Amino acid sequence: MHYIVGALRRAVDLILSLDPAVMEIAWLSIKLSAISIIIAAAIGIPIGFILGVYDFPGRSFLTSIVNTLLSLPTVVVGLAVYSFISRRGPLGRFGLLFTPWAIIIGQTILATPIVTALTMNATRSLDRDLQLTALSLGASRVQMAWLLLLQARFAVFGALVAGFGRVIAEVGAAMMLGGNIEGYTRTLTTAIALETSKGEFAFALALGIILLLISFVVNILVHYFQQVKHRGAYHGNNSPRRGFA
Amino acid sequence: METILHVEDLRKSYNGLTVLDLDALSIPRGQITVVMGPNGAGKTTLIRILALLEEPDRGTILLGGQPVPEDEEQRLALRRRMGVIWQRPALFAMSVADNLGLALRLRGWNRKQIRAKVEEYAEMFNLGRLLRKWPNELSGGETQKVSVARSLIYEPEIMFIDEPDTYLDLRNRHLVEEMVASQVERRGMTALMVTHSRQQMSRLAANLVFLQAGQVRWSGQVDSQDPKNWDEELKALLGLAEPSA
Numbered sequence: 076m077h078y079i080v081g082a083l084r085r086a087v088d089l090i091l092s093l094d095p096a097v098m099e100i101a102w103l104s105i106k107l108s109a110i111s112i113i114i115a116a117a118i119g120i121p122i123g124f125i126l127g128v129y130d131f132p133g134r135s136f137l138t139s140i141v142n143t144l145l146s147l148p149t150v151v152v153g154l155a156v157y158s159f160i161s162r163r164g165p166l167g168r169f170g171l172l173f174t175p176w177a178i179i180i181g182q183t184i185l186a187t188p189i190v191t192a193l194t195m196n197a198t199r200s201l202d203r204d205l206q207l208t209a210l211s212l213g214a215s216r217v218q219m220a221w222l223l224l225l226q227a228r229f230a231v232f233g234a235l236v237a238g239f240g241r242v243i244a245e246v247g248a249a250m251m252l253g254g255n256i257e258g259y260t261r262t263l264t265t266a267i268a269l270e271t272s273k274g275e276f277a278f279a280l281a282l283g284i285i286l287l288l289i290s291f292v293v294n295i296l297v298h299y300f301q302q303v304k305h306r307g308a309y310h311g312n313n314s315p316r317r318g319f320a
Numbered sequence: 321m322e323t324i325l326h327v328e329d330l331r332k333s334y335n336g337l338t339v340l341d342l343d344a345l346s347i348p349r350g351q352i353t354v355v356m357g358p359n360g361a362g363k364t365t366l367i368r369i370l371a372l373l374e375e376p377d378r379g380t381i382l383l384g385g386q387p388v389p390e391d392e393e394q395r396l397a398l399r400r401r402m403g404v405i406w407q408r409p410a411l412f413a414m415s416v417a418d419n420l421g422l423a424l425r426l427r428g429w430n431r432k433q434i435r436a437k438v439e440e441y442a443e444m445f446n447l448g449r450l451l452r453k454w455p456n457e458l459s460g461g462e463t464q465k466v467s468v469a470r471s472l473i474y475e476p477e478i479m480f481i482d483e484p485d486t487y488l489d490l491r492n493r494h495l496v497e498e499m500v501a502s503q504v505e506r507r508g509m510t511a512l513m514v515t516h517s518r519q520q521m522s523r524l525a526a527n528l529v530f531l532q533a534g535q536v537r538w539s540g541q542v543d544s545q546d547p548k549n550w551d552e553e554l555k556a557l558l559g560l561a562e563p564s565a
Contacts, residue, residue, distance in 0.1 A: 204410040208467075210373050211404035212423040213474070215396050222422075226413050 085277035101285045104262040108243040111182035119187045123194025144188035149247030156181045173254035181248030186238035193234030197227040233300030240293035324349035324510050330379030340365050340534045350508040354521045357531035363514045367480045372399050403476035407483040409467035411455035423474045445469040460487040468496050481513040530557050
């Protein structure tokens with residue numbers, strides 16, 4: 076027990092003293108996950124919006140695929156991307172393996188289905204009356220799409236935060252694709268695995284606490300966006316009786 | 321009397337069920353035409369088609385004597401000359417002030433112009449204290465009042481009004497009627513209003529169209545507010561026929 080308390084104390088010291096090695100790993104993790112989420116947003120939000128708002132043949136099939144991809148195991152993604160970017164793979168000539176870009180590719184593949192599915196759910200739950208209202212106010216088709224996305228924006232922000240939470244905490248893809256190179260591709264999760272195996276318990280614990288803190292902030296943000304999205308209520312939330320009070 | 325809207329041989333069906341089957345119908349310019357009829361008579365479908373928000377299965381719509389074009393840009397220009405007040409008001413997830421100014425923003429007005437117009441209409445509709453509120457903070461009556469003001473603010477040439485009273489108390493019902501009537505009188509707006517209320521019809525209507533099972537059963541001018549002076553067929557349709565001796 077003394078051993079754990081001692082390690083915990085040293086871990087807190089490392090965080091409070093802003094230990095450069097700890098901070099460098101934390102910052103790299105946040106940076107790579109943020110870039111992955113930006114790319115996943117660029118892919119997932121438009122696809123999720125189209126699947127949520129428009130009716131077309133094959134929509135339910137595509138929806139099933141997106142939902143299936145939600146539970147992609149990180150090591151499978153790592154393996155698949157590895158086979159593509161390893162020296163003998165089709166993208167081998169770009170030399171991406173064991174670079175930060177390899178991790179970003181893997182994390183983007185993990186985050187995109189989350190962003191797509193949550194955007195799809197958010198826009199699908201919008202009332203069809205909103206589309207007619209937008210058009211009747213003189214919106215062009217593009218303006219209407221923009222207004223619907225604006226209506227769902229809190230839920231979409233929530234989707235991005237949820238995706239960020241998933242990728243910053245994953246270890247499989249980061250380990251296989253990044254190679255855990257110090258100062259280059261060593262992320263919070265891969266460093267925790269390595270430091271624990273080396274017996275550097277306090278250092279690993281410090282990184283674990285930072286990861287927990289990030290998860291905590293992510294959860295608070297997700298909760299906030301879930302709450303705030305109801306501010307965009309319309310007639311459905313307003314009982315007509317209230318008008319007579 | 322000049323005709324602003326004329327339809328011929330208009331037909332619309334959903335899932336094989338015909339909801340609208342009109343041989344011909346003309347709406348005079350610069351007056352209030354009231355559409356009445358039992359539930360399922362096709363009143364709301366008629367509004368959606370005339371407001372160019374839905375395509376009929378077949379038929380011709382003439383707007384100011386000209387057929388409605390197929391081209392999306394030209395249709396958008398026509399839609400921007402029209403407005404719709406819906407039975408179930410839908411506000412967007414933004415402040416009341418932003419909702420009020422939305423149609424002006426869609427038309428490319430600048431901030432200063434929008435603010436001035438929003439303030440003018442907020443005063444007219446007694447909405448000043450609500451401008452910073454969000455839709456979920458409004459009562460049903462306030463929501464409808466905002467939606468009515470939002471549709472009138474860009475001063476459409478033709479206003480379609482679909483049973484606006486559902487969420488309004490008596491005082492606000494009269495306020496909305498007054499606002500619509502004043503725009504008809506002041507700047508020659510044409511209004512097509514669906515209502516179930518005979519009293520409202522006799523207060524406002526210059527013309528009446530009675531729909532039943534998707535067809536026009538009666539249409540013509542309403543010369544008198546007193547039902548006693550109405551023709552027998554209309555009285556029978558409105559359930560006002562005196563029992564025969």
